[in-house]
Amino acid sequence: MGRRVPAVSRALDILELFLEGDGTLSAPEITRRLQLPRTTVHELVTTLAARSYLVPVPEQPGRYRLGVRTYQLGSRYAENLDLAAEGQQVAREVAETCDETVHVAVLEDTDVIYIAKVDSTHAVRMVSAAGRRLPAHCTAVGKMLLASLPEDELDARLPHDGTLVAMTGNSITSAAGLRRALAEIRERGFAVEERESNPDVSCVAAPVRDRAGRVVAALSISVPMIRWSDERRDELARLAREGAGRLSELLGHRRRG
Incomplete structure (x- = not known):
């Protein structure tokens, strides 16, 4: 240099x-x-x-x-930013640190769409693909993104009562239950999903913000249950928040304090 x-x-x-x-x-x-x-x-x-x-x-x-x-x-x-490209770069960095599958996803109505993904090198790992769409309430990234919506936007997308589609026996299926979960996520600052979209996988996710401070995506780390524990969850939550913070900075967001 x-x-x-x-x-x-x-x-x-x-x-x-x-x-x-x-x-x-x-x-x-x-x-x-x-x-x-x-x-x-x-x-x-x-x-x-x-x-x-x-x-x-x-x-x-x-x-x-x-x-x-x-x-x-x-x-x-x-003007030159590309969320998918920047997300892929950060997802690769996070995956290299934890050796688990890392996704970056955005919200579309009540679904999430994965725009970046880096696989774990473990033989047992989550199988997915960029471009895949899932119900937001069944995923950590989706719940993180829903929790970040203003109340009026959330009301427009989700019913106050009724039944939600289930992907596994652990999926949240009531609107009231989902709203309680979203309130906890707002308080905690990150989202956790335990076998809600895949019976063999759990995830953690953190919010990605743009330069105006708006949540525009979420970064998640997915782990097979054979490697999941309370300690591993807390460790990966920290890594997800750090990775989401780095991606936010690439998008122009400046953390306060």
């Missing part, structure tokens, strides 16, 4: 500060937070403003916010 250019690194450090707080900063605040010389900060801020990466805040003299050039770069990045 080539040598990093300190001035470029400092300029990028300045820009990244604006991702925090209310999005406005003064030169003295930048100086204090980055521990840089005042002259260096003044020169860098002046250059960034001249190139429209920063602009003065009209009603707050001496303060700056991100300029239109940063928006243009972000928009171009977003």
Whole structure:
């Protein structure tokens, strides 16, 4: 790798500060937070403003916010994103870590469609394929996606009462039971499915967000029951959340806190 250019690194450090707080900063605040010389900060801020990466805040003299050039770069990045391709990349990374089958899926009405998949190398593993469609309420990815819907959207897609289709004897079959399960998922932050779509497989899933913070997909890890346990579930839930977080970052989402 080539040598990093300190001035470029400092300029990028300045820009990244604006991702925090209310999005406005003064030169003295930048100086204090980055521990840089005042002259260096003044020169860098002046250059960034001249190139429209920063602009003065009209009603707050001496303060700056991100300029239109940063928006243009972000928009171009977003235009080139491919959820399926990015999902396949992250699914491969997660599968290499846990050696289980990893999926990325999206919600369509009350079904999930798998858009990316990487197989486990174990002889005993889940058999599926990208493009497969399943009832959302029978899968971890589906329940994660349903739990992420606003209440009015969920009401439009699911009945408040009645019977839901079953794929196995463990499938949730009542609308009321599903709504209780979705409430638990929202509280927990990830979804679990134990033999609800396949009598020999259990799964965990975590939400994938876009740059606006909307849940646009879910990432799951599927495990044959011979390798499933409470400890394995918790370990895979952590890996699923980490993988979903990485995919979210590729889609432009920035985690707070």
